[in-house]
Amino acid sequence: MNQDQKDFERILTEIVQHATNFYQGLEERDVAVQSYDMPKNQLSTSGIGASAALEYFTQHYAKGLSASAGSRYLGFVTGGSTPASIIGDWLVSIYDQNAASSRDSIAGLIELETIDLLKELLHLSHDYSGTFVSGATMANFVGLAQARQWIAHHYGKDISMEGLYDIPPIKILSGAPHSSVFKAASMLGIGRKSIHSIPCQENREAIDIEKLKEFLEQQKSEPCIVVANAGTVNTVDYDDLAAIGKLKKHYRFWLHIDAAFGGFAACSPAYRELVEGMDAADSITIDAHKWLNVPYDSAMQFTRHKQLQAEVFQNNAAYLGDAIEHPEFFNLTPENSRRFRALPAWFTLKAYGKSGYQNLIEQNVELAKRLGEKINNSQEFKLLSPVRLNVVCFSLNKESITAEMNNQFLTALNQQGKVFMTPTIYNGVPAIRAAFSNWRTEEKDINIIWEALRSTAQSMK
Numbered sequence: 348m349n350q351d352q353k354d355f356e357r358i359l360t361e362i363v364q365h366a367t368n369f370y371q372g373l374e375e376r377d378v379a380v381q382s383y384d385m386p387k388n389q390l391s392t393s394g395i396g397a398s399a400a401l402e403y404f405t406q407h408y409a410k411g412l413s414a415s416a417g418s419r420y421l422g423f424v425t426g427g428s429t430p431a432s433i434i435g436d437w438l439v440s441i442y443d444q445n446a447a448s449s450r451d452s453i454a455g456l457i458e459l460e461t462i463d464l465l466k467e468l469l470h471l472s473h474d475y476s477g478t479f480v481s482g483a484t485m486a487n488f489v490g491l492a493q494a495r496q497w498i499a500h501h502y503g504k505d506i507s508m509e510g511l512y513d514i515p516p517i518k519i520l521s522g523a524p525h526s527s528v529f530k531a532a533s534m535l536g537i538g539r540k541s542i543h544s545i546p547c548q549e550n551r552e553a554i555d556i557e558k559l560k561e562f563l564e565q566q567k568s569e570p571c572i573v574v575a576n577a578g579t580v581n582t583v584d585y586d587d588l589a590a591i592g593k594l595k596k597h598y599r600f601w602l603h604i605d606a607a608f609g610g611f612a613a614c615s616p617a618y619r620e621l622v623e624g625m626d627a628a629d630s631i632t633i634d635a636h637k638w639l640n641v642p643y644d645s646a647m648q649f650t651r652h653k654q655l656q657a658e659v660f661q662n663n664a665a666y667l668g669d670a671i672e673h674p675e676f677f678n679l680t681p682e683n684s685r686r687f688r689a690l691p692a693w694f695t696l697k698a699y700g701k702s703g704y705q706n707l708i709e710q711n712v713e714l715a716k717r718l719g720e721k722i723n724n725s726q727e728f729k730l731l732s733p734v735r736l737n738v739v740c741f742s743l744n745k746e747s748i749t750a751e752m753n754n755q756f757l758t759a760l761n762q763q764g765k766v767f768m769t770p771t772i773y774n775g776v777p778a779i780r781a782a783f784s785n786w787r788t789e790e791k792d793i794n795i796i797w798e799a800l801r802s803t804a805q806s807m808k
Contacts, residue, residue, distance in 0.1 A: 351397045358397050365405060373787075376414040377764030379422070383411035413767070418787035419796055422769040424580070424608045424738070426640040427785040428691075435694030436642045439687045446479075446687040448675035455676060458689035464696045465647060468704060469613045469633065472626045475649040476656075478679045479688040483607035483634040484527040486648040487574075489680055490630030491519070491531045493655045494572045494601035497629075500655075501570045501599070507659050511536050520562060521574040522547045522554030522586060525605055528574055550732075550774070552576070552584035556591070563598040570599045577622050578609015581773050581780065583736035585609060585621045592627025604628040607646070608637040608784065612736060614704045618712070621736070638708065638737075640786050641691040653679070711737045711783040717793050718781060727804040731773050739781040740773050743804065753777035756807060765799040 351358060369376075386407045395403070414420060416427045428436070442454075449455025462477035480486050495517060499506040502514045519532060519542045529539045546558045554575070563571070575586040588604065595602060604610075604625055610633045612618040613625070625631065629652060635645035650656055657674040662683055677683045699707075719734035722741045729744040742748055743756060753770055757779060761767050771780050781796075 354398070358401075361398060361401060365401060369409075373414055373417045376417065378414045378417060378419050379761050379764065379767035380411050380413050381758075381762055385411075415767075416785075418785055418789065418792045419766045420785065421781040421783065421796070422767045424634075424637045424782045424784050426637050427787050428642045429640045429695045429699065429786055431698030432639075432641040432691040432695040435691035438694075439690050442687065444687045446685045446689065447677040447683060450675075454687050454689075457693055458676070458687075461689040461693040461696065462647065462649075465633070465692070466649075468696065468701060469610055470619065470622075471613075471631070471649060474651055475631070476651075476653045477647050477649040478676055479635075479685075479692075480646050480648055480680050480682075481644040481688075482636065482646045483525070483605070483632050484530060485681065486607075486632035486634070486646045487525070487527050487603070487605060488531040488534060489648040489656070489660075490603045490632060490650065491528070491537070491572065491574075492535055492659045493630055493650060493652055494603060495535055495537060496655045496659050497601050497652065498570045498572070505658070507661070515569065517541055518543055518566065518569070518571040519574060520545050520559065520571060520600075521576070522559075523552040523576060523579050523581075523584070524574050525576075525580060525607070528605065552579040552582055554586045554591075556587055556594075559591070560594060560598075563594065563600065567598060570601070572601045572603060575602060575604045575628075576609070577604050577606035577625060578612070578736065581738070581771050581778075582732040582740050583609055583738045584732075585735075587624070588622065588627065589624030592624045595627065601629045602627060603630045603632070605632045607632050607634040609736065611638040611704070611708055614701070614708045615712075616705075617709060618736065635688075635692050638711075638784050639692060639695065639704075640707065640784070641695055645688045645692060648680070707786050708737075711785070711788065714788055714790070714793055715739050715781070715783040717790075718783075718796065721793075721797050725801075727801060731776060731778055737783045739783075740771070740778055741781075742773075742776055742778045748777055750777045753779065756803060759807065760799060760803040763799050763803065766796045 415425055444452055444454040446454040446458060458479060466475060496506055498517055499514055504514050517537045522545050529542060532541055533539050545562060546555045547553055548555050575588055575591050577585055610622060612621040631649040633647045635641045636643045657678050660680055661678045676685055715737045716734045719730055719739045722728045723730045727744055728741050730741050732740045757768060757770055768779050768781050771778050
């Protein structure tokens with residue numbers, strides 16, 4: 348270690364060259380690596396030093412890593428890291444701050460400033476407080492944990508102190524909840540079966556407001572949780588957030604909005620109406636490593652109920668101060684020790700501003716619509732839903748398609764290394780998702796993607 352410290356400047360130069368080589372070859376790298384022969388390794392007694400470790404990694408491991416940071420990785424909703432966010436992320440490791448509190452450095456203050464910048468970008472009220480977490484799953488967990496505490500207060504209980512045992516079962520209502528909502532319900536002791544599926548509008552993933560109202564009316568005496576979607580994963584459909592917000596005047600429920608990537612529609616005047624009414628939420632999930640294009644792992648949770656949040660996540664110890672009156676970050680999320688996640692987001696927001704993110708969002712949406720048009724006009728594929736924003740949901744154009752056929756097609760497509768897409772099921776039909784969320788994606792990529800889709804379809808005839 349001492350020798351590496353002496354050679355640190357040279358080692359940094361080597362890693363910069365490694366990173367430069369990666370980015371220069373990113374578009375030629377296989378978008379997804381399906382299989383790779385891992386070398387066998389054992390821990391040596393004395394080690395080989397940082398430079399030799401980098402050389403070994405480059406020779407034996409680097410080729411097995413995908414081009415998920417590149418322009419044609421359309422699986423899930425994976426944003427690529429902007430240049431500014433990479434600078435911020437490298438500095439996170441250099442400065443190595445434990446951003447658990449604001450006592451020993453300004454890291455915590457930078458996080459608060461970044462949250463304010465994000466509220467401005469997303470047109471959220473300044474009444475919200477926010478904290479960084481690891482991803483949308485944890486942001487949903489934090490929001491639903493507050494909702495659980497809020498319901499317990501209705502019954503005169505404090506779940507954080509007494510547990511769940513003395514309150515009636517909690518109901519969560521949603522039209523097309525993300526899988527992470529089920530996971531959060533499981534982790535919180537609420538239970539996956541507590542999620543009540545409310546019918547969606549015909550041929551939509553948007554909740555039927557009248558059906559939601561009927562359910563709320565039936566159990567008017569009991570508080571519950573409504574999880575609304577601002578962008579579903581299959582078709583980027585939006586619940587009528589304004590209409591759901593108005594129901595809060597008549598019914599007692601906590602409104603959590605899952606806007607993991609769809610919340611970024613607020614960046615563009617062309618699509619901002621999709622998130623109209625988001626300010627009615629009690630808690631909101633936004634994912635930074637999706638459409639903000641910062642490195643993994645990074646997301647934000649916003650809340651109007653910081654006091655409840657501190658009640659749930661307080662970390663009491665004499666040396667940590669008052670967890671409720673003056674909550675630090677370790678009193679607001681499951682983590683005590685925290686990486687300085689806010690810094691990459693701060694860098695990219697400062698570097699590119701409102702117009703940079705408006706352009707990113709609008710460019711991705713335009714390219715998604717271009718691919719949607721090609722699919723809609725083709726004989727090989729069938730568009731299953733209108734392209735509302737940045738995700739194209741489609742299937743093979745066959746009378747009877749099975750999940751096996753769908754997976755065979757995707758395996759063949761992804762093995763080409765030109766593009767990566769993921770499977771889904773939409774309205775009972777095995778389908779394919781193409782999610783555009785990378786700042787690098789351009790018109791030329793659509794041509795490469797389309798050629799890969801067509802050639803794969805033709806090879807399977």
